[in-house]
Amino acid sequence: MCSVIGLFNVPEAAKYAYFGLFSLQHRGQEAAGIASSDGEKIYITKGRGLVTQVFDETKLTKLIGSSAVGHTRYSTAGEDSVLDAQPIFARYDLGQIAVVHNGNLTNAKQVRRELIKEGAIFQTFMDTENLIHLIARSHKEHLYDRIIEALQQIEGAYSLILLSRKKMFAVRDPYGFRPLSMAKLGDGWVVASETCAFDLIGAEYVRDIRPGELVVFEEGKEPRSIQVFEPTPHKCIFEYIYFARPDSNIFGKNVYKLRKAMGRELAKEYPVEADMVVPVPDSGVASAIGYSEESGIPFELGIIRNHYVGRTFIEPTQAIRDLKVKMKLNPIKNVIKGKRLVVIDDSIVRGTTSKKIVNILKDFGAKEVHMRISAPPTTGPCYYGVDTPTKEELISSRYSVEETRKYIGADTLAYLSIDGLLRSVGNDLSYCMACFDGNYPVPLKE
Amino acid sequence: MCSVIGLFNVPEAAKYAYFGLFSLQHRGQEAAGIASSDGEKIYITKGRGLVTQVFDETKLTKLIGSSAVGHTRYSTAGEDSVLDAQPIFARYDLGQIAVVHNGNLTNAKQVRRELIKEGAIFQTFMDTENLIHLIARSHKEHLYDRIIEALQQIEGAYSLILLSRKKMFAVRDPYGFRPLSMAKLGDGWVVASETCAFDLIGAEYVRDIRPGELVVFEEGKEPRSIQVFEPTPHKCIFEYIYFARPDSNIFGKNVYKLRKAMGRELAKEYPVEADMVVPVPDSGVASAIGYSEESGIPFELGIIRNHYVGRTFIEPTQAIRDLKVKMKLNPIKNVIKGKRLVVIDDSIVRGTTSKKIVNILKDFGAKEVHMRISAPPTTGPCYYGVDTPTKEELISSRYSVEETRKYIGADTLAYLSIDGLLRSVGNDLSYCMACFDGNYPVPLKE
Amino acid sequence: MCSVIGLFNVPEAAKYAYFGLFSLQHRGQEAAGIASSDGEKIYITKGRGLVTQVFDETKLTKLIGSSAVGHTRYSTAGEDSVLDAQPIFARYDLGQIAVVHNGNLTNAKQVRRELIKEGAIFQTFMDTENLIHLIARSHKEHLYDRIIEALQQIEGAYSLILLSRKKMFAVRDPYGFRPLSMAKLGDGWVVASETCAFDLIGAEYVRDIRPGELVVFEEGKEPRSIQVFEPTPHKCIFEYIYFARPDSNIFGKNVYKLRKAMGRELAKEYPVEADMVVPVPDSGVASAIGYSEESGIPFELGIIRNHYVGRTFIEPTQAIRDLKVKMKLNPIKNVIKGKRLVVIDDSIVRGTTSKKIVNILKDFGAKEVHMRISAPPTTGPCYYGVDTPTKEELISSRYSVEETRKYIGADTLAYLSIDGLLRSVGNDLSYCMACFDGNYPVPLKE
Amino acid sequence: MCSVIGLFNVPEAAKYAYFGLFSLQHRGQEAAGIASSDGEKIYITKGRGLVTQVFDETKLTKLIGSSAVGHTRYSTAGEDSVLDAQPIFARYDLGQIAVVHNGNLTNAKQVRRELIKEGAIFQTFMDTENLIHLIARSHKEHLYDRIIEALQQIEGAYSLILLSRKKMFAVRDPYGFRPLSMAKLGDGWVVASETCAFDLIGAEYVRDIRPGELVVFEEGKEPRSIQVFEPTPHKCIFEYIYFARPDSNIFGKNVYKLRKAMGRELAKEYPVEADMVVPVPDSGVASAIGYSEESGIPFELGIIRNHYVGRTFIEPTQAIRDLKVKMKLNPIKNVIKGKRLVVIDDSIVRGTTSKKIVNILKDFGAKEVHMRISAPPTTGPCYYGVDTPTKEELISSRYSVEETRKYIGADTLAYLSIDGLLRSVGNDLSYCMACFDGNYPVPLKE
């Protein structure tokens, strides 16, 4: 997963991009980058690490101009991920361009093969490089037309922002897999993956970019909208379940509220007699509040999430059991001891973490552990930009619910049904749920 | 504030100290250090920064031996705080010693003046150096007797762990201001500021070190307890209100539970008609749950705390209003808009942060903001180890509650009463509440 | 200026590349990089800084395989020079390729314009990217033929090494501007900019790659040589004067010896009565020894070069006169006081440093300063890979020798004549001397 | 070995200290530190690494005031050398003090034992801590008298600078083992280990501090001199041979000139028929010039010293023979091949490096290698501040000259005689030569 942000006609745009990316950091911690334009030239800095690690005052100050695009990157398969950070910058026949991309192209390999056949060279391992080649090879006179021509050749998931020296372009694929919203900031505009970015920088949310829509930002003009593709919305429901920040509105709805609704549905579908509802923090908190409200079982923050959770740490000893999970989460012994717990989390991926959590809870004296998951079992991988493991690694692709329950050691285990999930989102059928129901709207082309 | 940990007769003691300190990191982020002993020699590493920044595998591996003491440090007044990190290590007539200390000596200046008069030199800005001088100057033959002689000369707050090459000593001042607990780990022992450290490393809590007690750890013997001073318990109630981790037991009681109790009392004392109870996370969460349960007003996690809160960041723009607070906390607009909120926090120090929070909430459309504080107004500084600002800077030392309310812009504002606070802790009178009621159990000697 | 190295059929090739680059560090301190191949895949790491800063054990260990190419880079015009480090790596229709390049293409802009017209994108600011595009766009079946086709389209200076998954190619432009030598290491081969790299890694020098020659390295075969272009040798004479290490053989001759010869010629052409010959270290040392031998005036190391010269330092005070020069060079007062000095350096570029040196020498009591330069006046820039400043900045393009003498404050000033320089190199006419005589063998195309 | 510097009544004293230490870096690369005083308070920063690594603009700017002392440290036996960097800072009964020290106290252990017996604590592993304790424990009223009292209790080698808030004190032990010179800078004063520091910062050398002399610097007064001890000069002759920079004057004489004289004497004592004189750079350069002048055999810089020699590097391969030496030194094959060489170095310590150098020279085709050492065989360790290895490790304490010759593989080997050395320094008998002749002027007390 990744995040993108774009600013147009905003003085010191790169600094706003920096703060926006700070609030989007949860969508990608591996690498970060910003490109800016002063109308004459594009400036760029990118690197490995958190936004606060890649940038300092000096570096930001060099990114001059009143437009900018930024990116945080989740993971990279490449060898030397400095090369695989975004924005991708290139000089081509119309000048200079910088591109940021959230999503995965399903025909990336195929397009790359064809481009390579025509003599293109690829210097990174990112799908996005395809797009720039397609734009550069188009024979249209205007960037605008070239972008459209290029979009017609790519398939899959993309929320894209393109920056030229004088313009900015924001696009969403026809399915609208990944979110992309638009806001006003002073006389200028902001486009970002999640609305929490607008809150931090004080921008006023206007609307979402629509599936299949291209918005063009140009100086002295209002943003121009082109519906490039007929929309066939399949918005990623997993953004609500886990990925997005609870304080963001995604696809027009608030994440926290939907999570609570999922918790409520879960309580209706899988009630249980218990003493308290305990979330696995932080992803389980909102649905646990919902479950508690619906069931009347008191909500307790019975597991504490360490403030200093980082991405890397020493493991100098095998002697401490379940060390990694314990460094992140610690149950409150005094609260859970002798109690029957409903434990709420958003998903079970491989099952190993859930197994350890149940184990620690039991060690600390929990009488019963009733695990409730606020989503259906994850049975398939995502081809649209979420880094789920392979099908083989997903416990629910191999194990029944009962087998999973045994494996993780819970007294009972239940998942929200697909219908329950749909009810939570207002019975709106415009969502992708492929990793839960196997209905992949776009096939992956090898 | 600081944290201390000590391990005795535990193989790879320094590694356990490392993980213990990781879980005590919230008690001090400025500096960290560990000293270990293999029975022949004391080894030490300390430095500025978080525990995970100061140590790496190589450094930990050099800290050999089966006993160790560790420390995290909150803030330093000194110039070059490398010098002001703990443990303090010294060679003296009985050999080598390393000391870690949580608390503040109230007669530190006086003792230092006298020691200096006798020719002592002070190389750091830490109170703790006094103690080592007193031990070194004692004419007693045994370290044990010297420690007692030294303790008789110092006043104030101290939870101390001393490591010699072959023994370890843990002491708490007669008031028991700061916590210090003891646990079993395999054949060995652990002493730590909070019990959450035991949870992480898998140690079994045994009991608290008592106010005025000295416990001696020696190989091949059971820990030996000496009641050096008649206990006159004045345990810091602020540990419950704010400082300690909710998953710790402090002074024998669970922090989370007591915070909930404070929230309940607050609801009884200062009810209000409202749509939801919203904590200022994380310190306000437990008391908000208590307030919600007591009042029946639904609990909502209406403000989100950013996962990437760090200690330093760029401030390249004045243009973003309330930037610092917003980088840490973001209200969920959709949840609070048009709503009457009871907002719960643990304390108001200078008032500036609360003012900004109320401001943002109103900006985001909150209809009413009823601020409720789960502690009495902080009217005085702490002399016993908590870094509250000077009396002048404390808003409650200058402003009435009504004046404070106006300043922060809330619709109503109320603090838990001293009686309410006492009720929350079971009407136990053995607590220090000096920063709330002005009854300082030990005077500060200049 | 830059350096290149390539290894073929050498176990742990990347490690040898690392040490080779260490000995070539003087040819470029800005960035360094190594790419290796294990026959299946190309691995790459590059970054800003010295070779020892960019690489550590972990990074080297990941560069597996028995072939490798490496590069050190002098300066970068680009914004974010991480992107402008070499090797350049690309995937294209024949697979993967990594390229390192020393030199400057004189038709780079023109070729780039054409490539861009055909739809190519440029992600770096390096000439070398041209070459990869040309190779990728060629319709020949074999990489070998494509390289030749590509070479036919580029002009200027290039000593290149190309690494594919299974082969390595080394080429020198028809003029042979930049050096490139070849050596045997065990069963494998090494190609490098200077022979000092062979000395360090223990390789046996075989011969120079010839101007216009392409050498192909393939497993199980002897290196194959193709004379792609008729050679018209114009080897850079400035390599002898300043750039190369004195312990290297360049274009078949030893640098130290030729420098001494220049010093001798200088003594013949511009003798002067003096007490001692003093080099500006280190570039002036060898020619000073030659001048001393020829003139009979004793050689004294009267100026000491600081061992800790670095590329960046604090300049916190204006108060210290000539600080930058003094941090690098310090005359021995006791040695030079009251003495008539012949001071030898390799060149005067802008004149500012020489002015400061003369100034300090006079300050320290030198009676007379006779500046002797072991090369003719630098009157023009280099288009072939040496980073001389623009014509305007070159003092000798604007000032006569006498004017320069006055500017730098020397008592006399003389430069080696062009004839003298030619005599030093054995009256061999196969050298480029364009920056001295204006006869540019290849024009720069804008 | 270490270096010290002190500035008094010099605006921005710490910045001058920084540059002074930069020029004294060769006397210690492990740690560096500066303390300054503004008359009211002492400020200090110290840390591990080179001067340029420990300090940056921000840190220097905090060291306010017009007096300062600085230190670079060679090696540390201690565990965590941050603690063992200088200046040592302490608060004591007369206020605050910072001390820097070059040398070793021969009765350090004894004094420490006694101080410890009296109750002192030692927080570092540095001798210098003794001195501060002695000063602090003195009952004299004035710092001045206390320093004298303290000096009377310590033995061995010390060039010391002490900084109080208002004064500065510079002292040299009665033997004058280590150098210490004094210069004028504007209205203020500088004291430093070597005069090269004066050159860089533009200070005017005045005189050396005399053995046994104490100089007191006080505002508004001329420096006051007290001859605390009867001088019995035993100045370290090894400063001339190896340690000091050739551009420094040490004990009133220029190092470069004396090294040349040693080379001349060596040529007289041990002439040899040969084609060229080649120094092992840089320590052998000056004596090689002397040898060449005396013998008439031409001087050639036949071995090149790498500019990028650092203190730490990767050793990822055993395959490269003599890697460490080769990374520092490379002979010029073309120059030495088939030649009879006189190779000059300053000393042979363990013999391993010399063995490798001879080996490489032979490998590169040298016909004969005649090793000449510009000092007598090092037969004993130094107790006065030079970090020679133990007697057992010194090759000359176990092997005869002939045995050493065989071990290093030279054709002939000869050392300057003690008489020759004396002649070089003008038959002045006021030098320590203990590591050569065993006449230790002060015994080491365990």
Ligand SMILES: Nc1ncnc2c1ncn2[C@@H]1O[C@H](COP(=O)(O)OP(=O)(O)O)[C@@H](O)[C@H]1O
């Ligand atoms: N590692 C931790 N994990 C969870 N909670 C913690 C941790 N450390 C401290 N806390 C709790 O978090 C609160 C402090 O966090 P918060 O309120 O977000 O910050 P602030 O100190 O700025 O008010 C304290 O009340 C403390 O009990």
Ligand SMILES: Nc1ncnc2c1ncn2[C@@H]1O[C@H](COP(=O)(O)OP(=O)(O)O)[C@@H](O)[C@H]1O
């Ligand atoms: N900056 C943030 N502040 C608060 N919550 C966040 C932030 N970023 C992500 N989240 C939420 O936190 C959850 C992920 O945190 P958590 O469950 O603790 O970690 P994990 O990803 O290991 O399960 C997600 O559901 C996401 O909505």
Ligand SMILES: Nc1ncnc2c1ncn2[C@@H]1O[C@H](COP(=O)(O)OP(=O)(O)O)[C@@H](O)[C@H]1O
């Ligand atoms: N900054 C400096 N600039 C020039 N010469 C120096 C400097 N520092 C020390 N020296 C001289 O260099 C010699 C040490 O360098 P060298 O012989 O190359 O290293 P090593 O200590 O390994 O023998 C010493 O004799 C010293 O006088």
Ligand SMILES: Nc1ncnc2c1ncn2[C@@H]1O[C@H](COP(=O)(O)OP(=O)(O)O)[C@@H](O)[C@H]1O
């Ligand atoms: N690693 C090295 N070891 C020894 N000499 C070198 C090395 N690298 C470059 N040189 C020589 O040093 C000279 C450059 O050093 P110097 O004159 O001190 O610096 P500058 O480039 O500032 O003039 C060049 O002439 C080069 O031949």
Ligand code: SF4
């Ligand atoms: S497959 Fe799952 S994660 Fe991927 S877009 Fe669809 S719902 Fe989202």
Ligand code: SF4
């Ligand atoms: S004064 Fe306040 S913070 Fe200090 S110990 Fe007493 S209750 Fe705790």
Ligand code: SF4
């Ligand atoms: S112009 Fe000068 S520097 Fe450039 S290649 Fe020719 S001789 Fe060398």
Ligand code: SF4
């Ligand atoms: S023993 Fe040697 S190194 Fe030490 S002071 Fe005497 S001459 Fe110098």
Ligand SMILES: [Mg+2]
């Ligand atoms: Mg989670």
Ligand SMILES: [Mg+2]
């Ligand atoms: Mg808080």
Ligand SMILES: [Mg+2]
């Ligand atoms: Mg030079």
Ligand SMILES: [Mg+2]
């Ligand atoms: Mg040497």
